[in-house]
Amino acid sequence: MASSGVQKPFPQPAEGSTQSFWRTELDPLDDHQTTPFPTETDILIIGGGYVGASAAYRILAENKQDVPPRVTLVEARGLCSGATGRNGGHLRPDIYSATALFTERYGLEAAAEVVRFEISHLKLVEELVRKENIDCELTFTRSYDMYYDEDQLKKAKSFYDFLVNERLDFMNDVKYMSQSETQEAHVRDAKGGFSFSTGHLWPYKLITQLVRIAMSHGLNLQTHTLVSEVAETQTADGFWPVTTSRGIIHARKIIFATNAFTSALAPQYAKAIVPCKGVCTQIAAAPGAPHRNLPGTYAIRLGPGAFIYQITRKDGSLIVGGASHTFKNDVEQWHNNPDDGKLIDIGVNFLKGYMQRTFLGWEDSGAEAKHIWSGVMGYSADSLPHVGSVPGKPGQFIAAGFNGHGMPVAFLSGKAVADMAQNSIAFEDTGLPRLFKTSEARLEPIYDDTR
């Protein structure tokens, strides 16, 4: 139940003010309500993003049962209108970067588990898209991680050398690039960097099509239905009463797929998962203006904490996000702020002229932002997602807190909580990295990585 001091259900985005590029072509399911609002369900999924779609697909399309459970997915706004519909579209495993932090805190074996898990998403999403014939512009390429700060590069290279010396299988794909080799990536003035395999896609298209498949197997989709409260206790016959803007629904099991907004419904997560805003843009060269085709996706690291990520779409436009160093000091603007209806001004200014400054062959491109939007990420205090059984709440499950990095994490996390909710699979048997397990201890975090 929401209590004072805890994040309230989020404000709705102001109409049109931060429409993401991905949501410029809306699917008919965007405002779909399958039936009048149901009063009872076996499994209630709260949240219609990557996790919610993955869980619904898993339960109904993959774990098929003769008598399938009644599954209801409620989404406060349009389908896929949260972070998944507002992100950078970058399906990029983190191979050696957050890994350094996890290695320091938990040891190399546990950290390597996370890396392998993230990399496995590339193949699994490819198989899914092929099997279900999903049109979401899934593309595989190389990610160029470019460093502009000598010391930061030195540290990254030394961790890279450590991982190579440890003979970790996934390092075969990571190539170190000297300063002169960065020219291959057409970036200006980088000191060096790394490249490795990555993907990108149109997230809204993936999610709406996954949900459509789940619906063909019985999913009840209820968009524009805000959950305001989950009761403290179950009824005598084992249901959780859940209050929504359209009535009360009794659910035997609940999956919180609410990411940044989790603590409004599960306040015990208030310290563990904090809503933090980010900004993203679609940038394109002026029609007919000269500009080079860019060979891959990018992480442009201007210095510690100064990070920009981008993908090149097949129409040649770029999706560029990050740059949080430009607004980090204005804490109110982004930290513990769930309002994705309002833009972050400073980040927007920084992105002006970004392509011309950063890439060789873009000087006269006339590149400018065509769409700018904000989105809310679920930053977790220890930089790890929370997945599994909600402590002390039998029948409640969570997969949330993806730290602005859910694309290579959320799909299998959604499947795992689906298996736990539907078939009582233990966390340890889901194949998830051990560090992801949500726990009482992690609700009182010893780190605060959210700032």
Ligand SMILES: Cc1cc2nc3c(=O)[nH]c(=O)nc-3n(C[C@H](O)[C@H](O)[C@H](O)COP(=O)(O)OP(=O)(O)OC[C@H]3O[C@@H](n4cnc5c(N)ncnc54)[C@H](O)[C@@H]3O)c2cc1C
């Ligand atoms: C600007 C931005 C850029 C990003 N770029 C990338 C990137 O390039 N690569 C990457 O890996 N990750 C990126 N991310 C992070 C990534 O988008 C997320 O980690 C991922 O989409 C999380 O999926 P989700 O399903 O958990 O959350 P969401 O997609 O946010 O879904 C949660 C849903 O729950 C709904 N909801 C919440 N509370 C309630 C309630 N009370 N009642 C009903 N519904 C509710 C919300 O409306 C929302 O639709 C980015 C995020 C942002 C914001």
